[in-house]
Every structure is written in structure tokens, then in C-alpha cells.
Amino acid sequence: MTAARAAALPGSEAPAGDERLGEILRALDEDFLAVLGWDWERRVITWPRQHPVIGLPDCPVPGCPLAITVSTRPMCGGCMERWRGSSLPLEEFLLVPKQTSRGTGQGPCVVAGCGRPRVTVAGRLCLAHHVQHTSAGLRVLSLEEFLAHPGVVGHAEFGPCEVAACYLKAVSGQVPYCEAHLNRLYRARTAPGFDEAHWRRTDKAICTTREVSLRGMPERLVAELLYGLWVRTREGFKSRPECLRPVYDRLRARQVQQLEEVTDPAAHGHGREQVTMIRAGSERCAC
Ligand SMILES: [Zn+2]
Ligand SMILES: [Zn+2]
Ligand SMILES: [Zn+2]
Structure with missing residues (x-):
């Protein structure tokens, strides 16, 4: 890291006098x-489309927004399942556009100047504009006509989702969460003794194909994880987002401050392997 970028880190978050953090x-x-x-502001790893070790190509099925995360497969996991359930040869299946997609992440409302997110990734309008478009006077309009209507103006956004791990926008003025975390909150708060402030700090990031969040973690841990991923990649180990995401989510949920604290005997499979590799990487960085 250059001095310039190190200086750009928020001073309040960088532990003063932590030489190890500076080294990493x-x-x-x-x-x-x-x-x-x-x-360093957004703190989200985006898996590249092209890279000799960790590149994830786009799924070739028309209309599919996902990536191929298992390099030996010709499509994303969802399209592989659909193909296996179809009777089409692969070459023909790859020509059929995907009709519906749950999609990933969050897209912006297409109304000019609107700062709110779409109701669904596949849809194109925020909730307010969706309701307006389906109202009695405007429902006959095509989307293009609706967008050009003088009564259709952009709305201010509601601000960020306040789950620490999340980088999406809130979907409501009443509760400061994205759609995914709102749904997770409804389920989580039925547990006895539910603490919403603790839940905000520790709940998982939303699941997308390419993106993995390192938000909601201390500087030291973020730096260790980035360094570990680099060491793994440099040594030719493929790291898939669906393998690392649960490890990172677990570290956040346990409020781990640095990898030296991780002695979880219950970690298993990919999880333990990844943490071991990550830690091995971070321990080598002072050389
Ligand atoms: Zn696909
Ligand atoms: Zn809108
Ligand atoms: Zn969220």
C-alpha cells in the first residue's frame, strides 16, 4: 500500500500505533x-471476469446475470440445474434466453433522477414508481411512455442499509434496510432476546455472484484477509466467492478482531482450509 492510500484510510478506524496493521x-x-x-470506502471484493487464477467468466446463457464459479462447468450453477432438467443438448440450451432471474444485488430505478433501488433486480422501477405505474391513470402506459410522463419524477434515496456488512440501499423510509435484510430481520426478530443493534453489526452480507463484503470488520482483519487472498492467488489457489463468503461472514458474526483469534474447532471443509490458508498468508507478510 502506498503512503497516499494508507493516509486515505479513515483515521478513526485505523488503530493508532498498530505497527502490525501498518506492515500488512x-x-x-x-x-x-x-x-x-x-x-477502502466500499470494502467489497469483486471477483474479476478475467484473471488466470480467480477469474469468473459470465454465464453464457442469454439473459443470465450470474457468473461461472466452477471452472469445469460451462454455465452458472442455476443454469446447470435447468439444463439437467431439460432434454436439450448443451449447444441448443445455450441459445435459449433465461426467462426469469432472481438476479443478484440491487439495481437503480430507471426513472431519471431517482435514487431508490428497484423492487427486484429483474424489474426496473423502485417501489414508489412501480406503484405509480400500476395506478389507475398510468397503468395503460408502456414503460417508455411512463418514463416520459411529466408526472413521473425521481425520488430521493432513503440512505444506506444499516446492516454493517451491507453495501446496498435501504428500500424504505421507515426501516433502514435493504430488501434482503428486511426479510432476514423479520425472521431473526422472532428469536427470544433478539437484539437488533447486535444483529446489525453481525448479520451476513447479501449473497451475489461476484461480490463479497469485508464491511463491518476491523481494519486489521480486513487487511489480513486481503493479504491472505493475495497470497493464495499468487500461489495459484483458486478462491471462489461462495467458499470465502461464509468464512468472512463467520468472522464478522463472531466479532473477530484479527486472525490470530481464530481457533474454531468446529470449522470444517472449505472453511477451515480457507482460514488456515488465510492465516498462513498473513503470517508471512512481514518477510
Ligand atoms: Zn446462468
Ligand atoms: Zn424510482
Ligand atoms: Zn442490506
């Missing part, structure tokens, strides 16, 4: 961070 930050590879689309 200086050891991070700038080019690799760029490959990950890393931004």
Missing part, C-alpha cells in the same frame, strides 16, 4: 487490489 497494509499488492476492484 504496506505489504498489500496494489495491482491485486485493483484486480479485486477494491475501494
